[in-house]
Amino acid sequence: MTARPNDLVxxxxxxxxxxxxxxxxxxxxxxxxxxxxxxxxxxxxTRAVSVATTSTVVRAGSVGVxxxxxxxxxxxxxxxxQSVVExxxxxxxxxxxxxxxxxxxxxxxxxxxxxxxxxxxxxxxPLLEIE
Amino acid sequence: MIEIVTAGALxxxxxxxxxxxxxxxxxxxxxxxxxxxxxxxxxxxxAEHRAAIEVQVFPFRVRFSSESxxxxxxxxxxxxxxxxxxxxxxxxxxxxGQELHLGTPQGGAVRTSRAYVCLPGGVDVPVVLHSRSTQLxxxxxxxxxxxxxxxxxxxxxxxxxxxxxGLLGLVPPDVALPLRCDGLAAVRVLPAAEYDKYTATSxxxxxxxxxxxxxxxDRYGYRLSGxxxxxxxxxxxxxxxxxxxxxxxxxxxxxxIVQMRDAQPTGGYPKVGTxxxxxxxxxGQAPIGSRIRFVETTWDAALDALDELQAWLxxxxxxxxxxxxxxxxx
Amino acid sequence: MTTDAPSFSVLGTTAALFxxxxxVMSLETQQRIxxxxxxxxxxxxxxxxxxxxxxxxLTFARxxxxxxxxxxRLLEAWGTVPPLALAGRxxxxxxxxxxxxxPHMHDVIAHTGMSIDDVVELHCSPVYPVYALGSHPGYCYLxxxxxxxxxxxxxxxxxxxxxxxxxIGGFQTGVSASxxxxxxxxxxxxxxxxxxxxxxxxxxxxxxxxxxxxxxKVIR
Numbered sequence: 001m002t003a004r005p006n007d008l009v010x011x012x013x014x015x016x017x018x019x020x021x022x023x024x025x026x027x028x029x030x031x032x033x034x035x036x037x038x039x040x041x042x043x044x045x046t047r048a049v050s051v052a053t054t055s056t057v058v059r060a061g062s063v064g065v066x067x068x069x070x071x072x073x074x075x076x077x078x079x080x081x082q083s084v085v086e087x088x089x090x091x092x093x094x095x096x097x098x099x100x101x102x103x104x105x106x107x108x109x110x111x112x113x114x115x116x117x118x119x120x121x122x123x124x125x126p127l128l129e130i131e
Numbered sequence: 132m133i134e135i136v137t138a139g140a141l142x143x144x145x146x147x148x149x150x151x152x153x154x155x156x157x158x159x160x161x162x163x164x165x166x167x168x169x170x171x172x173x174x175x176x177x178a179e180h181r182a183a184i185e186v187q188v189f190p191f192r193v194r195f196s197s198e199s200x201x202x203x204x205x206x207x208x209x210x211x212x213x214x215x216x217x218x219x220x221x222x223x224x225x226x227x228g229q230e231l232h233l234g235t236p237q238g239g240a241v242r243t244s245r246a247y248v249c250l251p252g253g254v255d256v257p258v259v260l261h262s263r264s265t266q267l268x269x270x271x272x273x274x275x276x277x278x279x280x281x282x283x284x285x286x287x288x289x290x291x292x293x294x295x296x297g298l299l300g301l302v303p304p305d306v307a308l309p310l311r312c313d314g315l316a317a318v319r320v321l322p323a324a325e326y327d328k329y330t331a332t333s334x335x336x337x338x339x340x341x342x343x344x345x346x347x348x349d350r351y352g353y354r355l356s357g358x359x360x361x362x363x364x365x366x367x368x369x370x371x372x373x374x375x376x377x378x379x380x381x382x383x384x385x386x387x388i389v390q391m392r393d394a395q396p397t398g399g400y401p402k403v404g405t406x407x408x409x410x411x412x413x414x415g416q417a418p419i420g421s422r423i424r425f426v427e428t429t430w431d432a433a434l435d436a437l438d439e440l441q442a443w444l445x446x447x448x449x450x451x452x453x454x455x456x457x458x459x460x461x
Numbered sequence: 462m463t464t465d466a467p468s469f470s471v472l473g474t475t476a477a478l479f480x481x482x483x484x485v486m487s488l489e490t491q492q493r494i495x496x497x498x499x500x501x502x503x504x505x506x507x508x509x510x511x512x513x514x515x516x517x518x519l520t521f522a523r524x525x526x527x528x529x530x531x532x533x534r535l536l537e538a539w540g541t542v543p544p545l546a547l548a549g550r551x552x553x554x555x556x557x558x559x560x561x562x563x564p565h566m567h568d569v570i571a572h573t574g575m576s577i578d579d580v581v582e583l584h585c586s587p588v589y590p591v592y593a594l595g596s597h598p599g600y601c602y603l604x605x606x607x608x609x610x611x612x613x614x615x616x617x618x619x620x621x622x623x624x625x626x627x628x629i630g631g632f633q634t635g636v637s638a639s640x641x642x643x644x645x646x647x648x649x650x651x652x653x654x655x656x657x658x659x660x661x662x663x664x665x666x667x668x669x670x671x672x673x674x675x676x677x678k679v680i681r
Contacts, residue, residue, distance in 0.1 A: 070218055071306045072207045073237070089218055094302065097443075097450050101218055101298035153511040153520065155656070155664040156594040156638070259658050269598040269639045271658040324470035324478060370486060371595060371602055373511040373518025375475040397513060397595030397602075405473035408524075430528050433474045437524070 009033070013042035056105060056130045057114075060121045064093035064100065068117040071099070078110045084130065091115075091127050104130055132196045133250070135283040136230065139188025141350065144254050144273035144285070146182040148392070149262035153373060158396040160264035160272065163187075163245050163350060163415030166304050166440070167205035171249030173448050174202045174222045174299055176455055181253025181288060182263035184279065186246045187350075191233040193248070195225040196284075200251050200291045204301075205416065206236035206243035221300030224291070236418070241305045241316055244418035252288025267350075267393060299454055301447060308443060310410070312424035315341055316417055318410040319428040319436060323378065323402035325367060333361040333385075337403060341422040342387065348419055350393040360385025367401045374398040377406035377414070379425075389414065409436035467539055469532045474524040479535055480516040488604055490515045491592045492544035495668055497535075500542050506531065512593040512668060514602055547669025551588060554636065554651045554672060556627050558584075560680030562650030565615070569629060569646050572612045580648070581679055583607045584627075584634065589672045599638035599656025599664045603672060606634045618644035625651045627674065636672070651677075 016024050016035050024035040036043040060066070068076045070092060078090045084104045091102040108130040115127045135142075147168060148161025162168040162185055169179040189208055195201075200222055203210050207219035211232045217223050225231060236243050256263050256274050265273025274283060310317050326334065336359040347354040361381050374380075378390045380400035387403065392415070406414055407428060417423055428436070468480040479497070481490045494517050498510035501519055508522040525531050558581050559566045569580055589603035596602070611632045619642065622628070626637045630645035637643060638655035651674075655665050666672070 070207075071302055072219055085215070087215060089216070089298075092218070092300070095450075095454070097302055097307065097447050098454050099218070099221070099300040099302055100454070101221065101300060103298060150520070151509050152663075153509055153518075154594060155598060155662075156596055156600045157598045157663075260663060266598065266658075268641045269656060269658070271598075321471055321473050323472065324468060324480070370480075370514040370516060371593075372478060372480065372513035372516045373472075373476065373520075373595065375472050375518075375520065377473045377475060395596050396511070397593075402472075405471070405475070407473045408475050430471070430474070431526070434524055434526060437474060 009035070009044055013044070016042055054131070055111060056108065057126045058090060058102060058105065058128050058130060060093060060102070060115075060123060060125045060127055062093060062095060062100065063122050064095040064120070066115040066117065066119045066121055066127060067092040067094055067099070068113070078113075078128070080110055080113060082110045084108060084110060090130075093121070102127060106130065132284055132286050133193045133199070134196060135279050135281055135285075136192035136194050137190055138279045138281060138283075139186070139191065140278065141188065142184060142186050142191065142279045143265040143267070144182050144256055144263060144279070145185045145265060146253070146263045147180045149260055149264050149266065149272065152260050153396045156396060157260065157266065157269070158394060159376065159392060160262070160266050161392050162247065163392055164205050164247070164412045165415070166412040166444070167245070167247045167416075168249070169444055170220065170301055170304070170447065171202040171204040171247050172253065173444070173451050174204070174301065175200060175249055175251050177249070177251065177253055177288075179444070181249070182256060182273075183247045183249040183254055184285070186233055186248065187244060189233055189235050191246075191248075192230060194230045195227060197227050198225065198291060199287060200224050201231070202249040203233070203246060204249065205246040208236045208246045209234040218300050220303045221298070241309075241311075241416075242418050242421050243305070243416040245416060250285075250287035251291050255286040255288045299451065301451070304412070304443070308440065310413060312426055313341075315422050315424050316413060317424040317426050318414050319407045319433060320379065320404040320425045321407060321428060321430065321433055323404050325363075325381075325401035326403050328363050328365070328367060328401065329381075329403060330362050330364055333359070333363075337361060338425055338427055341424055343422045344417055344419050346419050350391055352391050352394050353389040353414070353417075355387045355389065357386065361387065361403060363401065369399045369401060371397045371399045374402070375405070377408070377411055378402050379404045379406065391415070407433040407436060409433065409440045467536060469535060471528065472518070474521070476518050476520045477528075477531065477535070478516065478518050479539070481539075483515060486515045486604070488590055488592075489544060491590075491604070491668075492546050493539070493542065495547055496542040496545035497539055499545060500538050501535065504534075511595075513595065514592055547667075549591075549667060549670035551671045551673060552653075552666060553675050554653050555677035556585075556649040556651045556674050557678040557680065558627075558649040558676065562626070563648045563680070565628075565646035566648045568615075569610060569612045569648055573610055575610065577679065577681060580610050581676060583610045584629075584648070585674045585676055589634065591666050591668050591670045591672065593668055594664055594666070597637070597639055597641055598658070599666070601635060601655070601666050601672065603633065603635055606632060608632055612646050614644040615646060618642050619647070622647050623650070624655075625653060627651055
């Protein structure tokens with residue numbers, strides 16, 4: 001809304017004047033506009049707003065047993081709060097003798113580990129969340 | 132194509148070995164861990180016997196000059212591709228220009244020492260006497276019959292397929308087929324011709340004691356060291372006879388030497404036993420400084436072990452075949 | 462090991478080893494070993510039949526469950542196969558004795574109490590039959606050395622002797638086909654090439670061939 005036309009604010013001010021409302025707040029990506037009735041006129045205030053974070057749920061691509069660490073290693077693949085790049089192996093799915101790597105679809109921070117170590121999951125089940 | 136950026140001593144191209152040439156004094160050579168080699172090939176959809184790079188001194192670095200799939204099996208050596216951590220026992224894809232780095236083998240439940248870098252279609256070097264394995268004494272096979280060094284380039288046998296092989300890996304054989312004795316890595320042994328010529332005390336010591344793999348150990352043979360050297364009832368004069376990898380010889384000092392893949396095809400020392408074929412891969416991974424136990428077995432049990440190993444490999448082949456066309460798991 | 466009956470044993474599940482019982486190693490026994498090799502290499506379990514010094518190793522294509530049955534068949538074959546009197550070529554090798562190529566000639570002289578000329582003459586006289594190949598690619602195990610020049614293997618092996626090294630180890634003599642370690646006493650050198658991996662039959666000498674050593678030079 002940074003490139004809003006002035007006539008839109010004018011139009012909204014006029015509509016506001018015709019109501020009982022004292023305050024109209026409009027939120028958009030990155031910005032909030034407040035229109036306050038001030039006597040016969042309207043006060044306009046603009047506030048910048050930090051971008052709302054989006055969360056990606058990483059899901060199982062198949063049935064399997066979730067592994068938080070590789071069978072040969074003891075340390076976990078990721079921890080909550082850890083930064084990962086796209087392609088980072090964040091979990092493993094064991095299916096019989098096979099182990100499939102689950103990779104981060106984008107860069108971000110691991111915000112939540114949903115499926116427990118050695119839990120059996122189905123196709124599409126959430127494994128973890130990346131913000 | 133890949134280019135060697137850093138290679139330690141005795142990094143060689145090996146396939147599963149050269150057979151049928153002992154009549155000319157040519158031993159088998161071949162991968163010290165034949166199971167890791169087979170798995171790397173299976174993961175890439177190769178025939179199991181294709182050649183790979185055997186790495187036993189780390190770090191090891193290669194640069195991919197074109198996009199390629201590859202597999203790393205054997206020792207978990209903290210592999211990185213341009214800084215991105217790779218899972219062990221898995222297939223990966225490198226883009227042109229990316230550099231693969233293998234570090235020091237990590238500890239784990241079972242200590243390992245050799246890693247295998249496998250390429251689509253295998254490492255493409257000429258076949259010499261039915262095999263691509265490097266024969267160091269005599270200098271033939273592999274890449275010009277010698278260890279790899281910086282600047283060498285190697286090609287894959289086939290171009291990478293367009294569809295990426297997915298993020299495919301395997302539960303390692305150490306986990307799937309464990310064998311330990313009193314907490315140590317163990318291998319099964321069949322007594323050899325001269326077993327009965329050792330004192331009862333020595334026979335018991337052979338099975339009971341842990342044997343340390345000394346620094347004088349390599350692809351030719353493992354010199355072992357134990358608390359109780361083996362004593363023969365009487366000195367023995369042996370004639371030269373054929374031997375195979377796994378034969379455990381006893382020189383005059385009583386400390387055994389296990390013949391490995393690059394051993395001479397004939398020997399003249401007394402033999403106390405031979406590691407069974409089904410367990411040679413375990414022995415091939417045992418690092419210098421580690422200790423092993425010998426477990427006595429029978430002919431039938433030894434063949435059962437071989438059947439079990441081959442059945443597991445067949446299962447792996449089937450399951451990998453099902454998954455090789457699967458999209459990524461996420 | 463020498464006993465009254467032939468010895469049969471296994472080398473893990475990879476191979477079986479058959480050893481002829483004779484107390485003294487002989488060419489006649491070796492001819493029977495060659496014959497046994499030719500017979501057993503046709504057996505379906507056998508990957509390769511590899512003659513040694515009066516013994517035979519059978520590597521398995523597939524290890525047989527009935528190992529006793531294999532043993533019985535092998536012992537029976539030993540009793541029935543006729544000796545194979547292979548008669549190949551006699552290859553003459555020119556040898557430079559002593560000097561840099563024969564660093565242990567002095568040890569042989571010291572052990573035997575003979576002069577260098579006596580050692581050379583006794584080494585050159587026989588025709589040495591090739592019993593078997595082994596040790597390293599192209600290496601021939603030879604029979605027929607005069608026991609008067611026998612010298613025990615060295616206590617400390619040499620890490621690297623070159624190909625073409627002519628050596629004595631105990632009661633045997635041989636020529637190395639490529640550079641490598643050796644515990645034998647190297648008394649001279651020759652130029653012969655023994656192995657070419659590009660050929661269908663890569664070893665230039667076979668059981669049944671024989672070697673003669675000819676004096677090219679004696680460096681005192």
